[in-house]
Amino acid sequence: xxxxxxxxxxxxxxxxxxxxxxxxxxxxxxxxxxxxxxxxxxxxxxxxxxxxxxxxxxxxxxxxxxxxxxxxxxxxxxxxxxxxxxxxxxxxxxxxxxxxxxxxxxxxxxxxxxxxxxxxxxxxxxxxxxxxxxxxxxxxxxxxxxxxxxxxxxxxxxxxxxxxxxxxxxxxxxxxxxxxxxxxxxxxxxxxxxxxxxxxxxxxxxxxxxxxxxxxxxxxxxxxxxxxxxxxxxxxxxxxxxxxxxxxxxxxxx
Numbered sequence: 001x002x003x004x005x006x007x008x009x010x011x012x013x014x015x016x017x018x019x020x021x022x023x024x025x026x027x028x029x030x031x032x033x034x035x036x037x038x039x040x041x042x043x044x045x046x047x048x049x050x051x052x053x054x055x056x057x058x059x060x061x062x063x064x065x066x067x068x069x070x071x072x073x074x075x076x077x078x079x080x081x082x083x084x085x086x087x088x089x090x091x092x093x094x095x096x097x098x099x100x101x102x103x104x105x106x107x108x109x110x111x112x113x114x115x116x117x118x119x120x121x122x123x124x125x126x127x128x129x130x131x132x133x134x135x136x137x138x139x140x141x142x143x144x145x146x147x148x149x150x151x152x153x154x155x156x157x158x159x160x161x162x163x164x165x166x167x168x169x170x171x172x173x174x175x176x177x178x179x180x181x182x183x184x185x186x187x188x189x190x191x192x193x194x195x196x197x198x199x200x201x202x203x204x205x206x207x208x209x210x211x212x213x214x215x216x217x218x219x220x221x222x223x224x225x226x227x228x229x230x231x232x233x234x235x236x237x238x239x240x241x242x243x244x245x246x247x248x249x250x251x252x253x254x
Contacts, residue, residue, distance in 0.1 A: 002065055002075045002101060004089055006082040006108015007031070011193035012039045014109045022106065027073035030061055035080035035219070037194070062095045069101055077103075082110040085134065086162055112160040114192035115221040118199060121187075123158045125227045125235035131157035137164035137171050153178025158225035165190075165220040169208050175224060176204055185228035190220040201228070 003022040008014030015023075023029065023043040031041065033052035041050060049068075053061055061077075068075045083089045083105060096103050112134060116123055123132045133152050136143070145151070152159065153175045164171050165188060176182055182205040190198040202210045204224070227235075 002069075002077060002096060002103035003106060004077045004079065004083055004092070004103055005106045006084075006087075006110075007036045007040055007078050007080050008109040009081055009111045009114035009193045010037050010191055010197075011114075012037055012042075014114065014193055015040060015043075016106060016108065019106045019108065022074075022076050023078070025074060026076040027071075028064065028068040028075040029078060030056075030064060030075065031078035032080050036078055040078065058091060058095065061092065062099070065096070065101065066099060069099075079108070080111075081114075082108040085110055085112075086136070109193075111189075111192050111221050112162070112223075115160070115187075115189040115223055118189050118192050118197060119187055119223065119228070121223075121228060123160075123223075123225075123227055127236035128226050129156075129158045131155065133157050133159045134162070135159065136162045137167045137174070139163065139167070149174035150178035153180050156180055156184075156225070158223070158227050161222035161224070164222060165211065166217045168211055168222070171222060172204050172208055180204060180224065184224060184226065186222065186224040187228055188216060188220050188222055190214075190216045192221060 005019040005022055007019065020043050023040065024045065026044060026048055028049045029041065029044055030051045030053050033054040044050060051064055065075050077092065079087045079089065089105070093103065124130050133155065135147065135149065135152060137149060149171060156179055161171060183203045186202055186204055186207045188200045188207065188211050198214060198216065200207070200210050200214055200216065
């Protein structure tokens with residue numbers, strides 16, 4: 001059996017209980033070494049075979065899994081954050097399907113959620129934004145024309161941008177061209193939930209210089225939107241807890 005596990009955003013305590021159990025039980029662990037916190041490997045049994053996939057190709061990963069399966073061993077494929085987001089797991093699952101190898105997927109805490117926790121920020125404030133766009137700037141992996149930042153910016157929703165801090169000047173240019181005002185709040189969270197976490201706040205018109213001054217060029221989440229403006233964002237209170245609002249579990253106050 002193969003368990004594809006989301007390791008969480010960095011803090012070893014942010015892996016799920018199920019994910020940690022699978023790590024403790026695994027005979028073979030293949031982890032994304034460029035991003036996964038190595039402290040998580042401390043949950044593994046001393047005799048477990050551990051491989052860093054940062055220097056492996058897809059065929060090499062699948063071959064290791066096939067070897068483990070032939071020997072009747074259990075494998076954990078450990079990915080950073082939640083593997084459903086930019087985890088390149090679909091191609092791995094397709095390969096496992098072709099090989100007739102059973103697998104399951106365990107969700108993890110994505111870095112965009114860890115960033116929200118670090119920022120002490122709700123992304124969906126009533127009256128400000130009820131939509132969160134998860135995306136990335138185009139790089140070696142192309143982005144469909146309809147999903148380019150300039151097109152998505154027209155919504156002025158809360159946006160969480162992965163894998164793009166090294167292209168921050170381009171990101172800002174596209175966001176402003178697409179409709180975000182130049183004074184829109186933006187935050188950069190590097191290595192959210194890690195001990196060395198770093199947060200830089202600003203506006204679209206000044207964030208590039210601030211981030212350059214902090215030497216941040218990788219492993220960072222870009223969050224943009226009016227929800228970040230704690231002083232000016234006159235958001236509405238949730239109806240869920242409003243005294244005059246009734247729902248299945250509570251009757252409105254007179």
